[in-house]
Amino acid sequence: MKKLTEYTFPQDLKNMSIKDMELLSYQIREFLVDKVSKTGGHLASNLGVVELTVALHRVFDTPEDKLIWDVGHQTYVHKILTGRADEFTTLRQFGGMSGFPKVKESPYDVFDTGHSSTSISIAAGIAAARDLAGEKHHVAAIIGDGSLTGGIAYEALNNVGDSHSDMIVILNDNGMSIEPNTGSMPAHLSKLRSSEKYADFKKKLKNTVGRIPAVGDAAVNGLIHIRDTVKYAMLEGALFESLGFKYFGPIDGHNIEELTETLEMVKDLSGPVLVHVVTQKGKGYKNAENNPSKFHGTGPFDPSTGAALGKSKGESYSAVFGNKLSEMAETNDKIVAISAAMLDGTGLGGFAKKYPDRTFDVGIAEGHAVTFAAGMATKGFRPVFAVYSTFLQRGYDQIVEDVCLQNLPVIFGIDRAGIVGADGETHHGIFDISYLNHIPNMTILAPADADELEMMMEYAMTLDGPCSIRYPRGVVHKLNMTSEINGSLTLKEGTDVEIWSVGTMLETSLNVAEKLNEKGISAGVVNARILKPLDINELKKSAERTKLIVTVEDNVISGGFGQEAAAVLSDDDVRILNLGWPDTFIEHGTTAELYDKFGLDADSITERICDYIEKQT
Numbered sequence: 156m157k158k159l160t161e162y163t164f165p166q167d168l169k170n171m172s173i174k175d176m177e178l179l180s181y182q183i184r185e186f187l188v189d190k191v192s193k194t195g196g197h198l199a200s201n202l203g204v205v206e207l208t209v210a211l212h213r214v215f216d217t218p219e220d221k222l223i224w225d226v227g228h229q230t231y232v233h234k235i236l237t238g239r240a241d242e243f244t245t246l247r248q249f250g251g252m253s254g255f256p257k258v259k260e261s262p263y264d265v266f267d268t269g270h271s272s273t274s275i276s277i278a279a280g281i282a283a284a285r286d287l288a289g290e291k292h293h294v295a296a297i298i299g300d301g302s303l304t305g306g307i308a309y310e311a312l313n314n315v316g317d318s319h320s321d322m323i324v325i326l327n328d329n330g331m332s333i334e335p336n337t338g339s340m341p342a343h344l345s346k347l348r349s350s351e352k353y354a355d356f357k358k359k360l361k362n363t364v365g366r367i368p369a370v371g372d373a374a375v376n377g378l379i380h381i382r383d384t385v386k387y388a389m390l391e392g393a394l395f396e397s398l399g400f401k402y403f404g405p406i407d408g409h410n411i412e413e414l415t416e417t418l419e420m421v422k423d424l425s426g427p428v429l430v431h432v433v434t435q436k437g438k439g440y441k442n443a444e445n446n447p448s449k450f451h452g453t454g455p456f457d458p459s460t461g462a463a464l465g466k467s468k469g470e471s472y473s474a475v476f477g478n479k480l481s482e483m484a485e486t487n488d489k490i491v492a493i494s495a496a497m498l499d500g501t502g503l504g505g506f507a508k509k510y511p512d513r514t515f516d517v518g519i520a521e522g523h524a525v526t527f528a529a530g531m532a533t534k535g536f537r538p539v540f541a542v543y544s545t546f547l548q549r550g551y552d553q554i555v556e557d558v559c560l561q562n563l564p565v566i567f568g569i570d571r572a573g574i575v576g577a578d579g580e581t582h583h584g585i586f587d588i589s590y591l592n593h594i595p596n597m598t599i600l601a602p603a604d605a606d607e608l609e610m611m612m613e614y615a616m617t618l619d620g621p622c623s624i625r626y627p628r629g630v631v632h633k634l635n636m637t638s639e640i641n642g643s644l645t646l647k648e649g650t651d652v653e654i655w656s657v658g659t660m661l662e663t664s665l666n667v668a669e670k671l672n673e674k675g676i677s678a679g680v681v682n683a684r685i686l687k688p689l690d691i692n693e694l695k696k697s698a699e700r701t702k703l704i705v706t707v708e709d710n711v712i713s714g715g716f717g718q719e720a721a722a723v724l725s726d727d728d729v730r731i732l733n734l735g736w737p738d739t740f741i742e743h744g745t746t747a748e749l750y751d752k753f754g755l756d757a758d759s760i761t762e763r764i765c766d767y768i769e770k771q772t
């Protein structure tokens with residue numbers, strides 16, 4: 156048998172028998188487990204779409220036909236089948252292949268994705284442009300049931316159903332988001348999946364397909380007939396029909412024959428089509444089948460046992476946040492926790508178990524979560540929305556209009572703030588200070604270590620308005636930041652330079668100060684702590700004490716803490732150097748590699764400060 160790297164994909168798929176494609180699927184699964192066990196990555200979702208991806212590349216003529224993968228974390232099989240098998244040793248590594256679709260990586264990647272629920276909108280836009288340009292090609296969006304809990308997907312369904320545009324939505328339904336899916340749509344899909352008609356559909360499809368020639372009107376009509384019979388026998392299936400889609404399914408997403416036959420027949424139907432495909436997350440690898448959430452996104456692991464390798468060396472910020480919230484909720488029954496499909500990821504798993512009635516997982520619906528929290532706050536509750544920095548971007552307007560304008564006491568636990576590592580461009584949390592800083596009434600806090608995070612959570616509860624606490628991915632720092640929160644904290648004064656450090660950049664900033672002092676430059680360090688409202692008094696005092704203020708933050712420079720500080724000091728004759736992420740999208744890599752490349756590790760910062768001082772003298 157050929158190695159995966161020896162095929163010419165996708166062309167070689169075109170002549171394969173069903174048996175060959177089944178064997179290929181087996182081979183792909185082995186390959187995925189082997190490779191991802193070494194690099195880490197999104198394993199379970201990819202194992203679930205092996206046959207579906209094989210069938211899609213068999214039936215559609217990519218790259219002319221466009222496949223748009225929602226989120227894009229499940230595109231490893233697509234990457235294997237579009238000539239990238241030999242790049243898997245570099246998956247998610249610095250300078251290596253991305254874990255998400257990247258247009259610059261391959262002509263088969265149509266759109267850069269990473270945030271969920273956008274695929275139907277993208278496909279609809281491409282289909283509209285195709286029609287305007289008078290082109291002929293197919294467009295298919297592949298969206299998971301988890302991603303179908305996101306509002307944008309509904310805006311797209313509403314629009315597409317009415318547009319009569321020729322496009323296909325493949326609903327990859329595995330009953331799971333990262334965790335088990337929640338909401339009424341998933342409940343509806345679950346009914347469809349378990350319907351007896353599911354089996355019937357497969358049988359009828361098989362019989363009919365056996366009787367009709369390859370593709371053509373007869374096949375299409377045959378399929379529509381089956382669909383109608385099933386649909387009317389099972390009214391639930393009519394939901395998508397009433398939205399303007401021709402609904403087919405549910406079909407077995409691990410049966411290549413059924414998949415290819417169905418796709419062949421629907422691909423030339425006119426108007427929007429929805430094919431409901433049932434898959435199993437983690438399929439074919441027992442450890443992932445048994446624990447799909449753990450293998451949704453995994454670090455390196457031992458493939459024989461599934462056990463994680465190189466375990467992290469301590470408690471994460473997410474865990475500290477979740478535990479502290481549980482503890483605070485014991486004495487404050489107004490505290491409620493909100494999550495947008497990320498309970499475990501944000502450390503709220505324990506809270507959810509302890510206080511199920513006070514936990515609200517609203518689905519992948521960050522905008523809704525923000526306004527939902529605002530609604531609860533009007534009734535005297537203390538909603539805490541724990542959310543990754545990058546995903547809170549989805550809730551910007553709601554933060555402005557529904558929370559801050561009304562000065563409601565919603566707390567945002569902004570997890571994964573700063574650079575996140577291997578997920579790369581779409582996932583780095585480096586914009587939140589900028590997108591929150593200019594909103595009136597918002598308080599922004601940035602802890603430098605675990606103690607400070609806990610104290611800031613207590614502090615946030617004492618405020619009458621909205622408050623954001625931003626903390627990074629990964630293991631906590633222990634810097635003994637235990638003094639009361641009431642502004643910035645000057646740790647060490649310096650006559651040549653004082654570094655205003657934001658959040659967990661403190662450890663690096665202290666290192667820098669030490670290195671500068673060794674070089675004979677008198678350097679001090681201030682832990683900024685409360686980013687908004689900015690501690691203007693202390694900042695001005697600091698500026699008087701020293702010749703240069705340096706700000707260091709794990710956020711883009713543009714609109715960040717440093718620029719705010721510079722604006723405050725603009726009337727004073729003060730030199731200020733702002734360090735943070737530049738005005739560009741930052742690729743994937745370890746945080747250490749990225750800090751190094753962009754000059755934000757201790758050595759680089761020291762050098763940059765020395766250069767600056769040298770140029771000024």
Ligand SMILES: Cc1ncc(C[n+]2csc(CCOP(=O)(O)OP(=O)(O)O)c2C)c(N)n1
Nearest residue numbers: 200269270271299300301302331332333546
């Ligand atoms: C806006 C946004 N919020 C949260 C996430 C994190 N996230 C990545 S995949 C995923 C679950 C997606 O579930 P589904 O679409 O069913 O795909 P599956 O992994 O089950 O195949 C979530 C919540 C995201 N990518 N984008």
